[in-house]
Amino acid sequence: MRVAGARAAGRVRLMSSAPPFSQAAQADGETEARLADLLKQVRDASDGGMRRRALRLASEYRDVCLATFGRAHFRYASALNTLGFVHKVRLACLCLARPATEPAAPGVAGRRGSARRFAWRFPATPLQPLSSRFDARLWYRFPQNRGEVALAVGSYAGALALLGQSAEGRATPSWAAVAANVGACYRSMAEGARSGWERMLLLETGLAYLAESLAVRERCLDPQDPALGETLSLIGGAMRAASDEDIAARGGGDVLAAAERVARRAVAHLASAPAAHPTSVATASANLAVLLMQDLPTPDGAPPSGDMAEALAAAQRSRSGEAEALLRDALTARRGHLGEIHPTTIETLLLLAQAVERAGATGASTEAEVATLRATADELYAELRDLQAEDEAADDRA
Numbered sequence: 001m002r003v004a005g006a007r008a009a010g011r012v013r014l015m016s017s018a019p020p021f022s023q024a025a026q027a028d029g030e031t032e033a034r035l036a037d038l039l040k041q042v043r044d045a046s047d048g049g050m051r052r053r054a055l056r057l058a059s060e061y062r063d064v065c066l067a068t069f070g071r072a073h074f075r076y077a078s079a080l081n082t083l084g085f086v087h088k089v090r091l092a093c094l095c096l097a098r099p100a101t102e103p104a105a106p107g108v109a110g111r112r113g114s115a116r117r118f119a120w121r122f123p124a125t126p127l128q129p130l131s132s133r134f135d136a137r138l139w140y141r142f143p144q145n146r147g148e149v150a151l152a153v154g155s156y157a158g159a160l161a162l163l164g165q166s167a168e169g170r171a172t173p174s175w176a177a178v179a180a181n182v183g184a185c186y187r188s189m190a191e192g193a194r195s196g197w198e199r200m201l202l203l204e205t206g207l208a209y210l211a212e213s214l215a216v217r218e219r220c221l222d223p224q225d226p227a228l229g230e231t232l233s234l235i236g237g238a239m240r241a242a243s244d245e246d247i248a249a250r251g252g253g254d255v256l257a258a259a260e261r262v263a264r265r266a267v268a269h270l271a272s273a274p275a276a277h278p279t280s281v282a283t284a285s286a287n288l289a290v291l292l293m294q295d296l297p298t299p300d301g302a303p304p305s306g307d308m309a310e311a312l313a314a315a316q317r318s319r320s321g322e323a324e325a326l327l328r329d330a331l332t333a334r335r336g337h338l339g340e341i342h343p344t345t346i347e348t349l350l351l352l353a354q355a356v357e358r359a360g361a362t363g364a365s366t367e368a369e370v371a372t373l374r375a376t377a378d379e380l381y382a383e384l385r386d387l388q389a390e391d392e393a394a395d396d397r398a
Contacts, residue, residue: 046085051086051089213231270284
């Protein structure tokens, strides 16, 4: 972790060739109104699935900030952060699929881990229903996706370099927020890495950024601030990824247990934070649910036996039942605040279908519910694809 932290700090220092950080430049009323309107349009386009429009508007917002305030201004750093966010969101939107004809990557089928793997561009080849290939793990192998994550990290690194030159340096909530975003990007890259060694290095770097972000937020923010719980949730997710058996010692059981403690702490913190947004609580709950559906390793040193296998299966069913309850709450929140035709809502439907199956209940009603959840996800995904196609066509015409 210390090595990764030094590597992360060095990467930020390389970006620090800008003039000394300044807050002197001011915008006139007309420019401020334009910037406020652009930022609102970025958020609306992003929330509405118009990802290409959001990227174009975020780029325009950055250019206006650069022309108005200069490179060495916190407003320009904020604009870089916004641009990085849009690039990051592009990865998580419309990216639940891969071509039906694409062969599985060597070694992928047997690897434990999250079901959250994305591929940004819609392939030209015919697609199977989304629910039939939700466990695809090849998103990082698409050049477009690697490019998007690199652009996101590049924008965030520029923001970190500028914010680090302020009078307060790295000890500010703004710096911590951007560092958390960088950590989340490295975690995303790690989930799609081509080898266990590459994934381990990326996770170490991501955890270094997240740990520093949490340390700064704990010093600067109120103990009830929801940002603390959001950072804990990101750390728990990265630790879960680090528990994969091909990179963790002794099957990853110790790392998985530590990740679960952090994820539970994140859910408890956000549930008790008065200012926490329901979608933040839903994200932490869904992250914990994914962790609970992870296969439990055999206890270290325990001889294999039928009783041990039965005990592990019973524990897994119980954990999947808890995950099901968490995902039902998360789905309600996401439907209410994000809408039905949203990639996060669709992903939650598919995760819930997995949890219901893994919880072990049998009968026609369970099978019908799983089928309904997956069919609903497929229908919404088709609508989401149509929406994105309209967005790209409109942007091309513009």
